[in-house]
Amino acid sequence: MQPTKGKGSRWFELRRWDFWSWVTAAVYLFLFAFIVYPLFSLLLNSFFNxxxxxxxxxxxxxxxxxxxxxxxxxxxxxxxxxxxxxxxxxxxxxxxxxxxxxxxxxxxxxxxxxxxxxxxxxxxxxxxxxxxxxxxxxxxxxxxxxxxxxxxxxxxxxxxxxxxxxxxxxxxxxxxxxxxxxxxxxxxxxxxxxxxxxxxxxxxxxxxxxxxxxxxxxxxxxxxxxxxxxxxxxxxxxxxxxxxxxxxxxxxxxxxxxxxxxxxxxxxxxxxxxxxxxxxxxxxxxxxxxxxxxxxxxxxxxxxxxxxxxxxxxxxxxxPQATVIVTSFIKTKGPVFHPGFSLNSYKEILFRVPKAIMNTYSFSFISIVIMVVMGMLVAYVLVRRKSKLTAALDGLIMIPYVMPGTVLGISMIIAFNKPPVVLTGTWVILVVAYVVRKLPYTIRSSTAILHQLDRSVEEASISLGVPPMKTFFKTTGRLMAPGVASGAILSWVTTINELSSTIVLYYGATATISVTIYSEVFTSNYGTGAALASILSVTTLISLIIANKLSKKGLQV
CATH class of the missing domain: 1.10.3720.10 (MetI-like)
Structure with a gap:
């Protein structure tokens, strides 16, 4: 009878887990899979000749x-x-x-x-x-x-x-x-x-x-x-x-x-x-x-x-920003610039590398959506559910802060280049790398906003019978949204500009703008490189303006 009682007791304890317990477990699983395991694989690999x-x-x-x-x-x-x-x-x-x-x-x-x-x-x-x-x-x-x-x-x-x-x-x-x-x-x-x-x-x-x-x-x-x-x-x-x-x-x-x-x-x-x-x-x-x-x-x-x-x-x-924008409109043939202005560099990149442009924005968009959702949920766990477990979680999340992008890329290829999980050569590994690398910044902006929000609003919602998960998404999450969005846009900017991890992880079909600029410069195609760099610079400026407007709205909430 004792083993049966133990199983029942464990099942009873499992049923007592609330939504935030499952969030904590899921985040731990993610971090162990994509930070701890790749780092361990990297360390282990360094001890073999x-x-x-x-x-x-x-x-x-x-x-x-x-x-x-x-x-x-x-x-x-x-x-x-x-x-x-x-x-x-x-x-x-x-x-x-x-x-x-x-x-x-x-x-x-x-x-x-x-x-x-x-x-x-x-x-x-x-x-x-x-x-x-x-x-x-x-x-x-x-x-x-x-x-x-x-x-x-x-x-x-x-x-x-x-x-x-x-x-x-x-x-x-x-x-x-x-x-x-x-x-x-x-x-x-x-x-x-x-x-x-x-x-x-x-x-x-x-x-x-x-x-x-x-x-x-x-x-x-x-x-x-x-x-x-x-x-x-x-x-x-x-x-x-x-x-x-x-x-x-x-x-x-x-x-x-x-x-x-x-x-x-x-x-x-x-x-x-x-x-x-x-x-x-x-x-x-x-x-x-x-x-x-x-x-x-x-x-x-x-x-x-x-x-x-x-x-x-x-x-x-x-x-530098002014230079790339101006030179992107100058007539060029390979490394040589000619007098006069034209849109030939832009026409060439739209003809030659449209997939790199689409990859940049699609991969970054997917990464930011994941980062915003994870950032808000993890921030709530860290701020509202403080314990030794969440303190350890905070430490794990900050590991990518000291990891150069090149190291992250190498560790992920070593970890996911063979069964049972093969991600090398897919777009998924790029998205995972972006999320792991930029998540600490999104979480920090989310925790900063959450510290400013009074608990009484969500406590009142729960006291009226609204479950904690529903309370978060209908009340707390909405209050956090403007500040989180402005921080997420800054993460978006650094993601679309990411080179060091991308250059290790990409292959031909998953090339991004940053990798293509790098390739164009090395092959002395300065005009097309300037056009691609201008696209990133303009995107950065627009994103900064949006972030500024959102942060002002966040102050009014």
Missing amino acids: DEGLFSLENYANFVKLKYFYSALWNSLKVSALTTVFAVLIGVPLAYVTTRYNVKCKGLIQILVIMSLLSPPFIGAYSWILMLGNNGFLTRFFHEIGIPFTSVYGWKGIVFVFTLQFYPHIYLYVSGALKTIDTSLEEAAESLGRSGFARLRTVTLPLIFPTLSAGALMVFMASFADFGTPMLLGQGFKVLPILAYEQFISEMGGNPAMASTLSVILIVCSTSILFLQRYFVSRKNYTMTGLRTPKVQSLRPAMQWLLTGCALLVACVSMI
């Missing part, structure tokens, strides 16, 4: 061979320099626009955000058109006698990364400077501290957690990026490129070594994340925030000077 024997040979080769460990040094060098220069640009720009009455603040912010949302490889492509070996600015410099080689090499990569990623610093620091408690700065001033000394000893230490979070975003983004180093490197290898080349090679790939390099990439990314958290946790940065700073009025001459400087920085970072 070419003969299929268990060995540490791959890790030993990484340590011994300069070809491998120099790529790690190159990645760290480029990422560190990018972070430093991004801070040097982003912090002054944020300080000027938040503390002083400079003009055109709205325009500056729009330009900065637009430059952030554009994919880095489009920026690299644009600077090739301007400062490449045959770029029009390169030719101009040579004509007036200024010695200039080209934008290629590690210096060019740092330059493009800096202009692409400094908006992270600007946005993070702007938010912190608007909420800082000015009484601490005033106390320093009363003690005779000069303006720069107050900034260095009071203001910057107070915003250090926020600044370090922005710096971490810059470092991680530049450390994981694939497209820009691939286009500009010309022999300068970074770790994501080396992992890709080891996995997909004309001479026959080495998946085991690619797995080893991918594991090292994840270890480095995770270490940087924990290092940032360690430095932030060492000190207490709390303040009352009762006296937020007032915007200081400047004399007209200084006001126009700072406005000009801020606009100059924002406009320079928008040059």
